[in-house]
Amino acid sequence: MSGYLAPLVRDIPPSGIRKFFDLVSASKDIISLGVGEPDFSTPWHIREAAVYSLERGNTKYTPNAGLYELREAISEYLYDSFQVPYEPSDEVLVTVGGSEAIDLALRALVVPGDEILIAEPSYISYSPIVRISGGVPIGIETFAKDDFKLKPEAVKARITPKTKILIVSYPSNPTGGIMSYEDWVPIAKIAEEHDLIVISDEIYAELTFEQNHVSFASLPGMRDRTILVSGFSKAFAMTGWRMGYACGHSDIIKAMLKIHQYTVMCAPAMGQVAALEALRNGMEEKDRMVESYNQRRRLVVHSFREIGVQCHEPQGAFYAFPSISSTGLSSDEFAQRLLHEAKVAVVPGDVFGLGGEGFIRCSYAYSVNQLIEAIDRIGNFVRKL
Structure with a gap:
């Protein structure tokens, strides 16, 4: 076959x-x-919230973009934690895990032949999803001697007229590397100079140990240029719930929503209830x-x-x-x-x-x-x- x-x-x-x-x-x-x-x-209270939701018969479709209360909570959390403001009504999309959010972003943006830069070593799904979307993955190597930080000169060396998107993921899977505000500044300058969209996978944002996470979207001028992807799997031990989200400019989020509503309709209702409980009472x-x-x-x-x-x-x-x-x-x-x-x-x-x-x-x-x-x-x- x-x-x-x-x-x-x-x-x-x-x-x-x-x-x-x-x-x-x-x-x-x-x-x-x-x-x-x-x-x-x-945590039990998160599981309990989902159980009670089921017992009350909350088993219907939710809005395609996700429960408004959850989108509002995500917006509040990102602003309070990382100083990035998003409008819940049209700049936040609840997805089936962070992986769906990355897939939606690429499918919404990529035209066949577009080159997508990926800071590597990286999460193994990025390159295959780029290929499936019709793009060409271009790795940017990072090194242990630099604590696996993404260096601006390495980014510049990989940019061509076909470059459209930069994918970054810090804290990093697999290296555990992080980026400080000072590390991000020259990367943001490159993104602006070359008119790049940045997909920032921040699923491990809560798991930093000696300094706080810095969201790429929080840098001056980067909010509308960035698609911030995250979720609940790692920080709240919710891997099997498959609850993620994407935040960004309303035009991009609306395009991602079109694909989302035709493919999965909405994220599971009981999972959204659990995610809301995690943000409200799980810290x-x-x-x-x-x-x-x-x-x-x-x-x-x-x-x-x-x-x-x-x-x-x-x-x-x-x-x-x-x-x-x-x-x-x-x-x-x-x-x-x-x-x-x-x-x-x-x-x-x-x-x-x-x-x-x-x-x-x-x-x-x-x-x-x-x-x-x-x-x-x-x-x-x-x-x-």
């Missing part, structure tokens, strides 16, 4: 993360540090989870360095991105052998694009006991090498 498939879709490789996740699912003795998912359950639990991640972050970085594995210190998200180049193995070889010989699953860095080879991604959104045992096994494996 492959002859019936669209060549564009047929030729896209499957997720490099899911390959290792499937292997882990088939074995009980493997410790997985591979999946970027909180080990916490969604204390969120802060406790972030503090736990911070403790695990320090443990993981220290432990990798103790076993002789170089690891830059992540400042956000919940990933460590240690270098395994000293072993002489490629990222994929290291991950494959670690899985089979030491029973630890990590993600090879090369699946995240430019700059990922020579690294592995390890999520520390797991229990302390699992992390300690996993790194002990990694240490033994590295010493045998």
Whole structure:
């Protein structure tokens, strides 16, 4: 049946993360540090809000753009937390996870042949979604020596007359890198000079540890040029709820809404109720989870360095991105052998694009006991090498 498939879709490789996740699912003795998912359950009061909503029979469609109360709460949250104002009526769109928001933004903007710049290593979905939309993904490599910050000279070197969009994601999956206000200023200047739209994936905005998150949209002149994408999966341990949102200029959000209303109609009603409860009453639990991640972050970085594995210190998200180049193995070889010989699953860095080879991604959104045992096994494996 492959002859019936669209060549564009047929030729896209499957997720490099899911390959290792499937292997882990088939074995009980493997410790997985591979999946970027909180080990916490969604706080009870958030689950309870959804349960009560169902019991009251709130199972109908919501407005296509999402419940107005939720859009209003998102707007208030973004202004209070990151000083970015959005009008709930036409500048906020509730989506089925942040991934749908990115897909909608690209489909609303991309004309076949447009070049889309992507700061890499990056979330593995960006390049495939760009290709599906008809665009051409162009990676911009970032480096451990720069704490994986996006450098203006690297952006300039990749711009051509076909460049239309820049995709950035800080705090970064997979590196844990962040950008300060001073880091963003020259990037904003480039975006203005070259008339670029910026898709800023800020799903890990709440997960910063030593300085506060700076939204790209908060920079002078960048609000209308930016599509801010975020959601509830990471900060509120709501991955399975698939609740996200996009904010931006009303013309762009209206275009995204057209696609959204014809494809998914609206995000699930009970999930929207849960998301509203998270914003209204979930900040204390969120802060406790972030503090736990911070403790695990320090443990993981220290432990990798103790076993002789170089690891830059992540400042956000919940990933460590240690270098395994000293072993002489490629990222994929290291991950494959670690899985089979030491029973630890990590993600090879090369699946995240430019700059990922020579690294592995390890999520520390797991229990302390699992992390300690996993790194002990990694240490033994590295010493045998």
